[in-house]
Amino acid sequence: MHISSAFDSGNIKVINKDSNPIELAIGIDNQSDFYQWFHFRLEGEVGKQYPLRITNAGKAAYPAGWENYRVCASYDRHNWFRIDAQYDGNVLDFTVELDQPSIYLAYFAPFSWERHLDLLAWAQSDERVQAETLGLTLDGRDMTLLTIGNAETAKRKVWMIARQHPGESMAEWFVEGFLEALLDDANPAARSLLENTVFYVVPNMNPDGSVRGHLRTNAAGANLNREWQSPSMERSPEVYLVRERMLATGGDIFLDIHGDEALPYNFVAACEGIPGYDEKHAALENVFKQAYEKASPDFQTEHGYPLHGPGEANMNVGTNWCGHQFRTLALTLEMPFKDNADLPDTVEGWSPARSRQLAKDILFPIRETLAYMDGSN
């Protein structure tokens, strides 16, 4: 039996490979207390069962995330399925029976940096796309912004950023699906939108954390979604660079794509707790949410985060900062690590394919919201 994680977004420590179950621990995000993302390969004998225990599950960032969680697994690194697990409040146990000599196991289907670069290379081949490096991360990777449509003539501006929390890989699967829909010449919603809207898309807000196999932070241990009031090039260049560009361009809709460890639903969180939150904010949220709910049975509004009281918002959170700064619709979209309990898939749970589809369906609420803004609805 051999376990390895020396690859893109790999993260596991082998505590005891000779015990039964085999004892593992998730590595902690650099200079941080957060951890929950894991990704490793187990090599063994075909046909044999390997009981595995994540010994430090109970102290992970979101222990509730382990309740009813099922582990993501793949033999071919392409098709990911789920394996049952048991959580006792302390450790996470699951057993792998090998059909092939080795299997990949992860908190969610990974989206690698190589795939990220492939996505950018594909997108730039469309003449409507501008790909631009805003600057570098602390590890020296590119912070890339895609500008889609004509920024000079567009009437409306929509921002989408994803994966501030790098372990939430579904956020980049979502962006991949979104770009496919938006650049599909046969998609009338996309073509219609691009007639007078420009999209600013940051497919990966946290390259270093993604490659390092972090859950929530960048290379310096910064939780980027707590850096929006005063980001710095020293600690949080990822936010600094994007925020500067936002200030320069402005925007009408701000979407920040995330995954939630605990809740088995897709939902949005808004900026109801910011100073100056007003009827316009509320109305746009309603239009957006109702439209999304109509467009996709995978989206719902019943389950979600508790609302903030007036003025209680943490203004260092991207969505709150954007909603306040630009006095317009700003939403955090949360997808589950587990599944959508309203429409469960026992084989795959929530998946890359479903993340991509949810992204294709977001064109509808974007269109409805922009039409509402324009008074044409």
Added chain:
Amino acid sequence: MHISSAFDSGNIKVINKDSNPIELAIGIDNQSDFYQWFHFRLEGEVGKQYPLRITNAGKAAYPAGWENYRVCASYDRHNWFRIDAQYDGNVLDFTVELDQPSIYLAYFAPFSWERHLDLLAWAQSDERVQAETLGLTLDGRDMTLLTIGNAETAKRKVWMIARQHPGESMAEWFVEGFLEALLDDANPAARSLLENTVFYVVPNMNPDGSVRGHLRTNAAGANLNREWQSPSMERSPEVYLVRERMLATGGDIFLDIHGDEALPYNFVAACEGIPGYDEKHAALENVFKQAYEKASPDFQTEHGYPLHGPGEANMNVGTNWCGHQFRTLALTLEMPFKDNADLPDTVEGWSPARSRQLAKDILFPIRETLAYMDGSN
């Protein structure tokens, strides 16, 4: 220079290959006066221009179809683009300049019987699909019905038939897209629908006309969409067989997929002219049309056929017969041979890809209409 059409849905006659322009005529549907579908291959010298004239264009079934029409062309039988044409009320002229030794030219991108069989073979691999031969056409081909979902437990039933008029190949591209969406495990709208709805889909209502290269009729010259009151196994077995099954199963929504030669828009025609047309009919039409309009900028309600006065409907038309027989929503969906003038594509015009996308988007109005029926909307 050589012109050939001895293949699936091929149709052209060479009147004079030595004239300038080369004179062609479209073959007439067997035992019928209808013609407008053409499909042929032209072989010549790379780099040379070939002026072509369809000499009998002016007497085709829908002369208005030639106005602003652009010819469909393909070198590889996969990617289809448009070539400008001129119509003078009598003949249709267009010129082909060859980039490769031969080019396919057609009224619309063909959907072959081989592809039809591939589609059925693919669909049946999904365990939710039943594929069944209802009987045979006059040329002996199978009339296949796909039943998707659980007919015994389903609360609602939706029928979709396509290509009564065989030259309207976009109708089967539409069905292909519809089946892809409906059977996509990552599509929540499809999964949600299939929880309590059964779909009855006839991908091709007119196999013989399709293979023969007809515009509007079956092998015996019957316009199937004028046979619904008293079809017979001798003259119109295609309608007879499907109609019998409809009578046995009933249904809540009936969709008949077509193409329109003249109008450059996607639209539906309803059964407002049938006896007994009532508020329920009207309300369902409204719900469906408004939802479709929201879902797809390629669908609209401004342009379409003139409405029938009360009782003036031709009851031999499938939609009218269904709307009357089942006292529920029955619609003819019309896609353009030309383009959607609201969202034109100068390279491809209306296309297989756009037909497929319009089909994916029809899940939305179906869901909204069924929800309305259930009072949950």
Added chain:
Amino acid sequence: MHISSAFDSGNIKVINKDSNPIELAIGIDNQSDFYQWFHFRLEGEVGKQYPLRITNAGKAAYPAGWENYRVCASYDRHNWFRIDAQYDGNVLDFTVELDQPSIYLAYFAPFSWERHLDLLAWAQSDERVQAETLGLTLDGRDMTLLTIGNAETAKRKVWMIARQHPGESMAEWFVEGFLEALLDDANPAARSLLENTVFYVVPNMNPDGSVRGHLRTNAAGANLNREWQSPSMERSPEVYLVRERMLATGGDIFLDIHGDEALPYNFVAACEGIPGYDEKHAALENVFKQAYEKASPDFQTEHGYPLHGPGEANMNVGTNWCGHQFRTLALTLEMPFKDNADLPDTVEGWSPARSRQLAKDILFPIRETLAYMDGSN
């Protein structure tokens, strides 16, 4: 239970669908006594067994072909596998147990006319390929010749014709593989050959028989491989047209691709029985066969047809006519309907993929033979 064959190359007659086993008969080639090709779809209940009997197997063209023969089957029309059968000298019995609602059964994996047209369309996209219609078959289909390489500068000429006997579909799978290898820019053998060799390839010598589901003849019942001395446009235009072009171009190697019903081996038959057969003929055959044997373990020289005595060759056979006319190497390549008994594949038997690979490997004996001709070997 339903059986249908109204599609490209379909051939079966249902004698008694209520008997046990279900009684079938293969249709006879039009105006001919030959039959052995079958191709049909069986629709039934998933999980149920369907015993089938081909009642006229014993009088087919090659009864020995049924000995140890296993039926080709496919659910998706793409992947073909084998089903055991029993032959008692009179009837062929086999049983199908359905995993899906319908299954395709055939004498060998079919190669449709649509795929033929796709192959030509793909080939012509390579600028080294000329695609040309030599004339029409009796049913009006195109007889297409592909000229690959520069006919004006080439030092050597190689002819390949395939599927004179239309039921030998492996012959066109072979041509597809050959063209893929020959036009592959990364294949040095192909690039090297094309520097000074021109290839004349007729992918399908018998379009009408192929579409009609014949075993051995064209639309008029002519066995094309018995027409080479005096073909006519009335009876055998397929041979007439190709033979005229051969006479105009000449050639250094002539390859005629076939399938053999009885022998479970790949082998070639030469023209040792023609008048004027000489040492050059024999030497070239030896070079070719030894090289092919080295290149592919699927080719062998032990098993094959009995040799003709001097002067006993049937000069109406294509290979004999070519060998005599052009005083050079002319070979009939035979692939098995069954399997290569030296390297059996219990799942697929002889297959499209193996036919294609055998074609890729024929570049080697072609190169060796041409080098021998040039004295450079």
Added chain:
Amino acid sequence: MHISSAFDSGNIKVINKDSNPIELAIGIDNQSDFYQWFHFRLEGEVGKQYPLRITNAGKAAYPAGWENYRVCASYDRHNWFRIDAQYDGNVLDFTVELDQPSIYLAYFAPFSWERHLDLLAWAQSDERVQAETLGLTLDGRDMTLLTIGNAETAKRKVWMIARQHPGESMAEWFVEGFLEALLDDANPAARSLLENTVFYVVPNMNPDGSVRGHLRTNAAGANLNREWQSPSMERSPEVYLVRERMLATGGDIFLDIHGDEALPYNFVAACEGIPGYDEKHAALENVFKQAYEKASPDFQTEHGYPLHGPGEANMNVGTNWCGHQFRTLALTLEMPFKDNADLPDTVEGWSPARSRQLAKDILFPIRETLAYMDGSN
């Protein structure tokens, strides 16, 4: 203008981005003097020309490699083409004109670690393949050995290792092609070989150097192909682990896959300079080389390295050590970074596709050599 290399195998330093030409330098392999591999992305304005200079080209490991060298470039990271360059003995100059917002430039088309893992995952899905981690590199990556065939029953053993020098990425493209051919069920040469031969394949001998963007060394600066007499887990675990396994298994043929910077040809280097080199060695080399030359016009024997005199071989080189240790055929296969001058491709030069094809063609000399060993030739 922006240049980035913070990705798999990235390597460039920007010396002066404001000069004309832009001044670059290749980074030196860690703890080493070697450098020549580069790989970076240039982002700029579409339509604009960017003159680039590699200022330290003249002191690279193989300055002759720059003569007539053309730079590899790709917009989509999939299709790689060549750009002309000028070398004056000191610096390498080339100019990029952007068709898209960014372009990748590399010494040769890269083969990433992600692709390496995909290759292993694909290979292990074949039941004839055992995938096994022999141990770890200094950076902690897996050293993976694929065992293909039945090691217990096989009569012969063939070893293939690749990419000891990590910048020679063509070596892993070669292995990818080799595995595709060897595991192709329709390939009779592969099926025949696997009846009585077992293959031991190490697709990447130098994972750390590959990911780091090195030319010739591992993470510790060791040139692995100079470590075979006394490798250590501290300095060269990659060689240590593989060598130990070789000693345990033995072997009949040893192939070490490389790229050569200077010579525009494919060729092999043998172990003629080792003590004990004898007629058996020489005979096997001859059989192998002659067979390979026949199989592939991309292989030749005229150009290559000067022969070592008797006893003058460097026994730390893998091929020499293997040839001596196992007293059998051991060869270094060299592919060009430039092109095969005998069969040049002006668009792509030597390429991944051609490396893969050369690997498919190596089955032939392997079979011929094993047959010779068995006396059956």
